[in-house]
Amino acid sequence: FHQVVHAVHNFCSITLGGFYLDVTKDRQYTCQAKSLARRSSQSAQWHILEALTRWIAPVLSFTAEELWGFLPGERIDSVLLSKYYEGLATLDTLPGVQSFNVRKWDLILEARMQVLNVLEGLRKDGVIGSNLDAEVDIYVDDVSLEVLRLLDDELRFVLITSYARVHPLSERPDGSVVMSWGWSPSVGLKSRDGSNTTSFEKISFSGGQIAIVARASGHGKCERCWHHREDVGSHSAHPTLCGRCIENVDGAGEVRRFA
Incomplete structure (x- = not known):
């Protein structure tokens, strides 16, 4: 029992809170709303939440039930009646990512x-x-x-x-x-x-x-993403933004592959 609690706690506080959610906040806040970079991150978080809600259900039943009620999409009444979530995949099993495992x-x-x-x-x-x-x-x-x-x-x-x-x-x-x-x-x-x-x-x-x-x-600080970049102030239309933010505001949007 304690090993499961320890693993879930570390996943939430270290893997998610200390790394993944911290890193992907930039995608969520600065990329275009419908961009692949932002939507793919949201999709990953949705998969994580679907799995995590089921993981904690046996030990945090009330919390899991409350989460279950807020998850989008049609679903059965209780998380305790749901099946184990199999929508997750590891880097080693996804096609096309063998070079970045x-x-x-x-x-x-x-x-x-x-x-x-x-x-x-x-x-x-x-x-x-x-x-x-x-x-x-x-x-x-x-x-x-x-x-x-x-x-x-x-x-x-x-x-x-x-x-x-x-x-x-x-x-x-x-x-x-x-x-x-x-x-x-x-x-x-x-x-x-x-x-x-x-x-x-x-x-x-x-x-x-x-x-x-x-x-x-x-370098100057971009008022939108807060990154200090050498091109801040070099664009007359947006003198307080960096080039990346200008691309996200007025252009086709930046491309993200990894982070």
């Missing part, structure tokens, strides 16, 4: 945790007020570099910073913050049969290093 996301989330620790130090020192006030440069080994670069400009949305750039570890500048990196490419990236590969089967979380340089951004 859950093991690569493990690496990205580990990098995010390291960056957040550095940003928290800047916040305590009064250098920044929020993560969006910061720009971050990350220096990692070549294998990790390849993964983080898959996100392209969307890495900043995962970190919730205004800029996020990735570089080889060998290029780290003097004075950069160097920490233990929880992903060792020499022993941590193996195929299921044990051979060296780039399929990112995680078997170790030790031995590497990551260097992070974070600073307050010197």
Whole structure:
């Protein structure tokens, strides 16, 4: 019983509250209302809620019943009479995402945790007020570099910073913050049969290093998305907005692939 409660609690507070919902708020608030970026995030949240309501029903019956009454669409009277939800899928089972699987996301989330620790130090020192006030440069080994670069400009949305750039570890500048990196490419990236590969089967979380340089951004702050961007003020029609927000307000809307 306690293991189930612990798992659900961690999923709600850490996976959802501490990561997914925090990251996707930008999609919800800044992307066009009917855009694929915004609607796909809403669809994912709907699937999560359908499953979560059923998960908690045996232990939080009244809460689950109250949730059930607010879920959209036709449904039976009680969640306790519903069947187990099978609408969820993992990254490893979805078509077309083999090149960006859950093991690569493990690496990205580990990098995010390291960056957040550095940003928290800047916040305590009064250098920044929020993560969006910061720009971050990350220096990692070549294998990790390849993964983080898959996100392209969307890495900043995962970190919730205004800029996020990735570089080889060998290029780290003097004075950069160097920490233990929880992903060792020499022993941590193996195929299921044990051979060296780039399929990112995680078997170790030790031995590497990551260097992070974070600073307050010197660019203007977009009044719509609150990102500090170099193009704020360069558009006469919308002098207080960044180029991304102008695309979402007057253009076809931005494209999101990952975050």
